[in-house]
Amino acid sequence: MSPAESETKLFVRIGGVHGLTSLVRQFYARVLADRALRPYFKGVPLDKLYSMQLEFFSAALDGPTVYSGRTLHYAHQGRGISREHFQGFVEHLFETLKDYPLTDEDRYAVIARINTYVDDVVGSSAAASD
Numbered sequence: 001m002s003p004a005e006s007e008t009k010l011f012v013r014i015g016g017v018h019g020l021t022s023l024v025r026q027f028y029a030r031v032l033a034d035r036a037l038r039p040y041f042k043g044v045p046l047d048k049l050y051s052m053q054l055e056f057f058s059a060a061l062d063g064p065t066v067y068s069g070r071t072l073h074y075a076h077q078g079r080g081i082s083r084e085h086f087q088g089f090v091e092h093l094f095e096t097l098k099d100y101p102l103t104d105e106d107r108y109a110v111i112a113r114i115n116t117y118v119d120d121v122v123g124s125s126a127a128a129s130d
């Protein structure tokens, strides 16, 4: 990778807002097709979820966006999400990222950033903060 390329933000390399919009759609198509994960999204307004995820991913990947949703802890507490569910969710993200013209290094960088939120999402953290 050239120095110029490595200095570009992940957000840009993934295709900016356009790339992330399609990423979120394709990612959730996989999540919702997963029998272990699908029940958690029953009755959830998906258009709002997709637009919040677009903001969240954009901000997490150094894009020019401010995330306007609830804290991840607040949005996920009490849902009984286990580490296995979280792991499955992240694996779908990794599979989705394979369809994007990124290096493996970039794919792992995205996963590493998302993994930092595990304690906000899994059930055991429900009483830990907030």
Ligand code: HEM
Residues within 6 Å of the ligand: 037, 040, 041, 044, 045, 048, 049, 052, 053, 056, 068, 069, 070, 071, 072, 075, 076, 081, 085, 086, 089, 114, 115, 117, 118, 121
């Ligand atoms: C690091 C991984 C995850 C991230 C970054 C993430 C991010 C988000 C974001 C940004 C929202 C929108 C919050 C809002 O509307 O204010 C959301 C909502 C939601 N997430 Fe996650 N999530 C993750 C993992 C999971 C997992 C593993 C599950 C279930 C298996 C899950 C289930 C849900 C559900 C059901 C909602 C809808 C909540 C509602 O509208 O009331 N999330 N998530």
